[in-house]
Amino acid sequence: MARREPSTAGEAAAGAAPRAARLGEALNRLARRLPLHVSVIGLAAIWSIPTIALLVSSFRDPGLVVTSGWWNAVKDPFEFTFGNYETVLERQGMARSFVNSLIITVPSTMLVILVAAMAAYAFAWMKFPFRNALFLVVVGLLVVPLQMTLIPVLQLYVNLNDWFGFLGNDMPLLGGRLFGTNSYAGIWAAHTAFGLPFAVYLLRNFFGGLPRDLFESAYLDGASDLRVFFRIVLPLSMPAIAALAIFQFLWVWNDLLIALILLGDPDRAPMTLTITNLVSSFGTAYQLLTAAAFISMALPLLVFFALQRYFVQGILAGAVKG
């Protein structure tokens, strides 16, 4: 049906009004929502500024860092240098620290997953006396502050030095002692133990959620506990294990206190320790500090970005440990 031509000016004006009203409405809505957008974007920006400041500063000349704000660097002329990174990596031992952090973190993460998964499987699907009480104790240990544990553990390690002294102080490949203070095995054991309460809690909840039929069917099919564990429980629990791995990885990578107390040798210091020392000796040499800090952050940030989904899922699955 053809549109009728407006025969009077009044009708023409009436036809134009709705279109203008729609546009006005859209603008109106935007204006009302503007404070919302401003606040959200503003907050996100404020939150990111410190990290950006760090990143920018780490690429600047030492002289510039102490005289002008990092924000200047983003304007012309662009002055960027890798000099700080070179210094920090070679002369301040960050390269070695990076490797140390890896050596400390990776086994700790793998161990905690294995040990916790075994215990979680028993808690979730096996019957034995005191099962519930024992589980509550394990989870309750979540809140014991590290400070409570360090004096005795250090003492224990010192004793181990004496007992196992005969094993010598030079392990192949890793160097240093096998057990006792300043040993990798010692710190792996410590990190694994401290990570257990949260890990067992998380995994037990997940395992418990698997359908009972699945287990009964497998038992009937002839699977032993070990087979069920490796061929059914673990493959089906990958999301939880991934979340756990990320948590433990970040926690161990970023740990300072345990490394400070149980691992004194600068040769074996992880990055957190090295940076702390840098801060106390080079308090205001921000160009070095920022570069060092960024190196230590790079890997966790990468891990975080790549696996964010699992991280969030993990948090939601249970209380976050300290």
Added chain:
Amino acid sequence: MATVTFERVTKRFSQDSPLAVTDFSLEIPDKEFLVLVGPSGSGKSTVLRLLAGLEEITEGKIFIGERLVNNIAAKDRDIAMVFQSYAPYPHMSVYDNLAFGLSLRNVAKEEIRGRVEDAAQILGIKELLKRKPRALSGGQRQRVALGRAIVRDPAVFLLDEPLSNLDAKLRVQTRAEISKLHQRLGTTFMYVTHDQVEAMTMATRIAVLDRGLLQQVGTPQELYERPRNIFVAGFIGSPAMNFFDASVNGSGGGMELETKQFTVPFPDKRKKELAPYIGKTVVLGIRPENIHDREFQPGGLRAGYVKATVDVTEMMGNEAILYLLVDDKQFLARVDPRTRARPGQPLELALDLDAMHAFDGETQLAIGG
């Protein structure tokens, strides 16, 4: 291929809870298709799981063949089970699902392949072997569950309500297939369900359970015609049997059952059974299919007559189901579809006296039969 024997099996789940299964004794001969039926909570699944070895026996003994299996692990009892939820391993392909049990026993790869493909052939899922369970429909998953059991070639086949997750049409179809499977494999089947239609159609024998106690064991026909007690009488048959409280009058040579609503004579040849109950209460039971519209009653029927009011009619095509009221008491009848019954109208019904059941009012047991 084996017999299964339950000897006074009792199961209690924890100290304070009541007995889930009490004094259960049953002998299942080889190749039988035995259906365990009962309302929920009757203990039927528990009996199955006790046989499977998924629960521990509190008292009593279970034998598979000649072997006492009380303390033998589930995997060594030579049984296979189909779970209600089918329990497929979600992260494995259908092929791997079927092969799992065999691979655990270190069976040779070629033999595994052979058995898996045979089972897949029987069940018609050969094209699905590479898929994962989440890509399958309910009916297909169920076949995978059946396939897992077939591949194991067990002495006893256990099925726990395998049809309850299927829609009605699929259920009917699958019922027939399971029966065919049983004939083909020639293995002893133990099947649990709450649906008495499934029981009636598939079983060689049915065992009825109520609250942990075995009520009756027999062929479908036996349970239908000669139920041992009120529970079985009311459970088997659909729509369920009608029950009326009645007292026995023996006057002048004949015998009558007098309910609040009507009085019917009792067939002479069964007078003897009721003799001890004169003056006492009994329960009169009669199935809807044995109540006819007087107008269309079958010839030669020995009948007692009742006048009632029609409440609701359900025209089914091949028959009509009438909901009838007599003095506030409701009962059902399955009548000739030509009936002229209309809601609110009175109707005269003919009760088949030969098909009447009587039950002791106190013990609930059937009288005679």
Added chain:
Amino acid sequence: MIGRRWFVPWLWLAPALVLLGIFLVYPTVDTIRRSFQDEKSHGFVGLDNYRFIVDNPQPLVSDTHVALLNNLMWLTVFTAITVALGLIIAVLTARVRYEAVAKSAIFIPMAISFVAAAVIWKFMYEFNSDIGTVNAVVTSAGGDATRWLQDTGAPQTPITDAGPDTLPNPIQVNNFALVFVGVWMWTGFAVVVLSAGLKGISTEILEAARVDGANEWQIFWRIIIPNLSPTIVVVATTLVIQALKKFDLVWVMTAGRFETDVVATLFFKEFFLRGDFGVGAALAVVLLLWVVPVMVISIRRFQFQEETR
């Protein structure tokens, strides 16, 4: 499962139980024991170490009162601000389409170590307003640059003036500066958890309220917050535990100087720098005592979950 021998579950539990026993259970018991012994853990000294903490006889060397009050301040202020901010951000981001990105930005600080954060914020808090971002912003807005990490001054308010004169005042600029770093790091956690909790509130309730005429403010206070309170409790208890354990941050930024000490840093100083095992252990026990009520709350919550499983 029938046929599983009785000792099998214990085999599976063994590695975990052994590790926990060695590293958590035994040390807890041992530390408690040491708290009643002298500085080298040789002789029994009863409650002397605890008296030391309460009496604070050597404020210039190790000021226990400062540490205790600061912890109290961390407990309350850190938790309150983080929860509040987390709530506000969760509610705000829920209304924009780029919610996930915004949340990520706020969440990033959780991935970095406290040490790295300390470096970042030392930089930000630098007095020289040519370098220190915060001071740069303040001076360009017309204010004076402050030594954020060293200023022990307090804003002159009736609340802060009301305390007894002999007790140190934890309401200090530098304390707040430190707390804010903690907030910066942990708000992301609060946002994530509260955001999920928020999504659990059925939209129908909110719509019904809007239809009933409630404005956004009323909806926030009278519907969202009550429904969210279990989640808020979860977040709060986690944050409190975090606050009590705070070591890395304070240690790297100020090493507890300028009256920013907390129990954890004091512990480190006593134990490692002064070698006094007794006082160190006593401080650790104090921390544990503060944490126990939180543990009780967590376990009660867990038991409740168990029953509904």
